[in-house]
Amino acid sequence: MVNFAIVGCGHIAKKHAEAIEKAENAKLVAVCDKIPESMQYYKEKYDVQTFTELDDMLHEDNNIDVINICTPSGFHANIAIQAANAKKHIVVEKPISLTLEDADAIISSCRENGVKLTVVHPNRFRPAIKELRELMDSGKLGKLSHADATVRWNRNQAYYDQAPWRGTKNLDGGVLMNQAIHNLDLLVWLMGDLDEVYSMSATRLRNIEAEDVSVGVAKFKNGALGIIEAATTIYPKNLEESISIFGETGSVKIGGVTASFVEHLDIESMDKEEIDQIIERVKADPLGKPGHQCIIEDIVEAIKTNRDPIVSGEDGKKALELVIKLYDSADTNKPVSFEKNVGVNS
Structure with a gap:
């Protein structure tokens, strides 16, 4: 025990x-x-x-x-x-x-x-995400073109008012650090290391220090591109969390309110029966064992x-690094590159 x-x-x-x-x-x-x-x-x-x-x-x-x-x-x-x-x-x-x-x-x-x-x-343990990872590991999507990571959720002012640390930069962070970081972890885990990001963020509707909406673009070291959108300003409730991957011979979108369903799946090397089996398998148990x-x-x-x-400490650091680079880009209004950091991973 x-x-x-x-x-x-x-x-x-x-x-x-x-x-x-x-x-x-x-x-x-x-x-x-x-x-x-x-x-x-x-x-x-x-x-x-x-x-x-x-x-x-x-x-x-x-x-x-x-x-x-x-x-x-x-x-x-x-x-x-x-x-x-x-x-x-x-x-x-x-x-x-x-x-x-x-x-x-x-x-x-x-x-x-x-x-x-x-x-x-x-989120890595959700059935739909595990199916997506298996498809990518098998190479069935071919050369990757681009990916899209989207979090369109609602966190109203009452949510942030629950505790004085919520939405602060020193203890909590905004939508990227708090809500979207799970989806950003998936993006890096599935697509590989990043080369560069460019981002804009704003605090539009919530009375907090950090951002409540962010949009950005990314370039991965393998040459693929990425689109990132995250917001807690969606009215009146959570709309979607999704991740989409597009390749030369396949395209996949995992969506729903919490990225739990296969919303689109088209693979050149797979027939309709194989594709339907994956979709139905996920639909039968979309959440699986609790993460x-x-x-x-x-x-x-x-x-x-x-x-x-x-999920190692280094994995956690990669997701964090993406958030911080997006913050840096938004603060400077310039693209920010991913250089090797001085520290344990050098």
Whole structure:
């Protein structure tokens, strides 16, 4: 049994607790939050130990194997480094951090302490996305032309007013960093490393520091192009999250409100029956096993077999880097290139 502890008992922590409960060979044994009342639910439902100080939890309970970081994003780095130094494996909510320097520090700390690190990008585990990845790995789309990553969602002012850190640049970020980063992770994972981006962003409708709408274009190192659109200004509710890939011999669009359905699939080397089978297979179970549960089960297996998690710290850094480059481009009104960073990946 691999024992887990959650740091930060806000909204997303419940997903982690449920995922740990459902996952094989996983058990939630402790939670930590500065506000004692926030931990009461977990104490009653899961019979866990509670701590208001992370240092106390790390050093008083030696049964903890993995720390799940569910705090506001700006706190991720300090908590992850402290946990890694205590020889705990780490599951960190997206984004891995808010700066590349912090991401490098997290990755380095985990490497130096010999602990596993995974970032919560659960969309990779959705049935439709897995089908798309398999098609791309098989080469059935041929030479890639371009891709489109779109997030058209609604987050009203009440959402941002729930907590003072929401929508701030130092602790949260805007639509790119908070909502669209999952789709951007898919874009990089499917299309490969980026060469250059150009972006514009604005804060049009929400009273927040960060952006609520962003549009941009990208060039990948393989020569393919990309289009990125992200907004939390859609009225009156979430409209779509989609990713489309276009190649010389195939085109695919995964869409719906949360990128869960095959909305278009046309492959030169596949007949209609094969294509229909994929579409129906996804339609029968569009969400599949919950993504957070997949993340938990994966790190359990990674610990037991001493392999890297499927979504690594480096993967989390790539998604973060794309967001930061889009921010840089919007701030300077110029294209921004992806040069090799000084740090753990140099």
